[in-house]
Amino acid sequence: MIPTAIGTGIIAASFGASFGSLYLLQYLYHQRDRSGAAWFMGNIAAVAVFCAAYPIGLLVFTPSLRIALGAVSFIALSFMGPFFLAFGLDYTGRGDFIRSPLFSPVAGVPLLTVVLTATNPIHQLVWTNFQIDPAFRLATATYTVQPWGVFALLFSIGTAAVGSLLLIGAIVSYGPLYRREAIAVILSTAPPTVGVSVWLLEIGPVPQLHLTAPLMLVHVALDGYAFVGTHMFRTNPATQRMAEQTGLDSLPNPVVILDMEQQIVRINDRAAALFPNAVPDALPVSVESVLGVDIATLRDAGDLQIESDEGGTFAISETVLTDPGGSPVGRMIALYDVTEDRQREQQLAVLNRVLRHNLRNETTLISGYTDLLKNTLEDPDQEAQAKTIEDASDRLRSISEKGKTFKQIQQRDAQPTTTTASAILADVTQDCTEAHSDATIESTVTPSTLEFQTDTMLLSVVFTNLIENALVHSDDPTPTVTVRASKTASDGGEVVFEIRDDNDRIPAMEIDALRVGDETPLQHGQGIGLWIVYWCLQKLRGEIDFEYNDGNVLRVTVPDMAA
Template identity: 25%
Template sequence: MTGAALGDVLYGFTGAVLGVSDIYPGVVALAGLITAGLTVVGVQYRDVPGGEWFAATMGLSNVWIAGALVTVLSSNRTALVLAEIVMTGCSLVVPVAWTAFVITYVGLDWMSQSWRLAALFVPPLVGIAAIAATPLTKLYFADVAVVHRPDGISVVSTPPGILAWLVLAYVFVLLVVGLVLIARLILLRGLFSRQASWLLIGTMPPFVTVMLEPAGVVGEEHLPLAPIGFALMGLAYGYGLFYHRLFDLSPGTWRLGTGVAFEGLSEGLVIVDTHGDVLGCNRSACERFGWERSTVFGRNIAEFDAQLSGAIGRSEPTEFRMDGQWYEVNSSPITDARDREVGHVLVIRDVTERHERRQQLEVLNRALRHNLRNDMMVVSSRAQALEDRYDDPMARTIVDTATDIVEMADKARAVEESLRETEGETQDVDVGPFLGRLIENVCGGDQDAPVAIDVEPGLSVRTDESLLMIVVANLVENAIEHGIRDGMDADRAPVRISADRVLDGVAIEVADDGPGIPQSELDVIERGTETPTSHGRGIGLWLVTWGATRLNADVTFDTDDGTTARLVVPDR
């Protein structure tokens, strides 16, 4: 079947179903109303990426439709020819405006500059100039003739010239590029895939109907099918606008924001492929290492920074020193849709202040934990000797105070040793025997220790046992120290430890009947900082909090009736 015969079949089918000559003006008018409404919407969203070009595309489409309406409502030769010229010009400009809309909508930043978008219109404008010069040249229209159809409607026949084919080929390429950009959004399978799907669905009807005549499927003597395509496009675009937030959630804003974040981060970012060749770097990386982008792009990173090269692919952060500064590098793999590794992102942070702070803390910790502890032990032994010789209560006070300082120093050592490593070794912990060992350690093997344990048989949790021991031991020590007092209920132990299975692990509770932890101390822990006027009495609660964080556990305190500390430890 020839293209013209297929066109006759299409029009025969359309005429049989719709009665084209009768319904066509109504279809064109409906398409005009829809595109006019979408033009208004585009103007309202003109500040959103793609909004202005969407309005321009819909507005020009409306002009195109107006020309089609003239072809069915007028038989004046001049009016018909002018309408044909308008429709042909719009058929060249609308696809370019639509492509500009897609480019800005998806956030193709390098093409979104005004002069580049304007350059896209040069070939269509050349075509429009050739159309205007048709009486003098046949570059675009080989001929212009009015054809009278049997149903009384007159149409203009304009066989294309060589320039028409060239410009149409250019427009076709732009349409394909725009469709590819939309399809890429769909393949992302994320927030914008539904929006892109309706853009693609809406674009296909006018794209197909416009190409029917150049492809020879529809003859020039037939009425233009483009308005019908625009009507379907408007319905699809409208659905995308109102049901999938076409402009409320703009991929252009997301893409542009990603670019701004990439450039604006204080951390250095370097993108390399699987061979280590540099594909991109942000401003911070260039300034930090004295690079020029034009000189590093495409070169292997090992050529100008062996330490960064050595960090590629490592699962743990890498630290190195350069020019008196300390840097930490994290390497993250880049994978494609098939989960194949195609490169790496290197994130470079200046951690000089962290190193200096760590060094200062190590020195202070050594002075407080070692020097001060040893001196306090000397003070304690001398004060004990004085008490034994003279039975002086002031000597007893000195001994108690020195003992408290030594115990605090021991806790500081436990904090340093327990929290030094990034990740402790996990193992299955049988909670019952674990708590038995803990009480023996805390109470020094005292069989009459004022502690009761209630544990579900066979209860276990997979976690870091040594760190869990420190956390729970501090809770128990605090309960024993502050929860035992005269006049207490003799029928129950002053300190009670219970453990039960919960949804995501094990809950351990340590309860006492003491006065309760002061709210001021809990406020300090919740706030996360201490001040000279707002601080705790020691480091026990801090150790519990830090340890719980490392265990990914939650710790809460109920002080309404005594103190109940609840530690929920997840399986790891």
């Protein structure tokens, strides 16, 4: 039987809605990791099944097959509303409710409908008196919908309505940011709601005709506009909601919220004062239009220079925002005013550079004139005084050089390489004996091939300072320092270096200052050599212990960074 023109139009519109739904499903598949996308895909899949099963059923006059296709259509309708509610919850940042026991009845109704519809011939709780009643030469059918069938359909309409209310709440709460998209999706629920209601109440001249399927064409068109035309999932209310739950407006620092497309969708009051041109009504806007740099440059720089009345230098902290299911929905960038810190660092850098430069120049000048003075003096007391001046000048020059070493250490991160204890000690021994030709440095390594990973530059600085300190403070004109290296038997292993001298005990105030980690007017070191050792060992995750046994025993322990 060939359908009439009206019947053909109904069939064409229904299939059009089904094909449109399949296209939308294909698009949404690429957005499936976004909040709410998977649930909305479920809703659209139900639409696609309904809009395919119903027109096929209209072309089938075999009763058993017509009933089967009608059952598929009925089941698809019962799933649309719950899926839409789940979408509304997840999309607006309330996905935790879906995973709670409270959502079980929502999921249970359509699942139970599947079972009852499949077994309806036994109990007839869904419909009765099913018979084909043609209209427009289509295999339309009449039947009496029973209590569970009525409930399942009303439940689907009701849950869809709640989902729409959630989207309306997003519009009210977050202004124009989601207005066009949310309005389109809310309106898209009207055609199926009207179609199901008209059919259920048997309104109109052809009550046996289910107009929901052709009306779905409008539903799919509106959804297509929302999700394809305006890219609804690129920015969603879940970002805003998660930002609110972080206490955004109560944070003392300027904060901007980015969506998954790296657009600024919200700022707090402190950020609004810092960026007076970024008016909330104009959001979303690109990061670069507000901060002056793109997000990649901002991450690389680590801080931001802002030119405004409230501006200055700001350090950046970036935090990923996730919905209750753990899916990322955006990022929160907090700005911390470090203007005074950066100015202080700059001042210290200049002061350090000037002091080291002047110390080096002035001590060189003092040493030169002291040499000239010593050559002209004949009085032993005066020669001793000149020697005292020369020694003081040498110590100042050493402090200047150690200041340079300190700067290098502070700017360096540990860079582990594989080396041997013998190689490190050989290099240090050579450097120290060149500077102190009368000294003897003995080293023993057990086993002789002891190999480990460490930052050789930092560890060499440690031993150079400790050995040089022992040589400088020795009263023996030909001082001796011994070094022993071994590896512990513990898991991963630690390398232990033991440095011995014959000197007087290292002053307690030197050691106590290191243990406290600071210097005070009553407790301070007389040089910075041990401090440089301390800072190097911090970067190496090592430690140093001090003992005295007929001489100082310094035990340096460093981890094997390969472990």
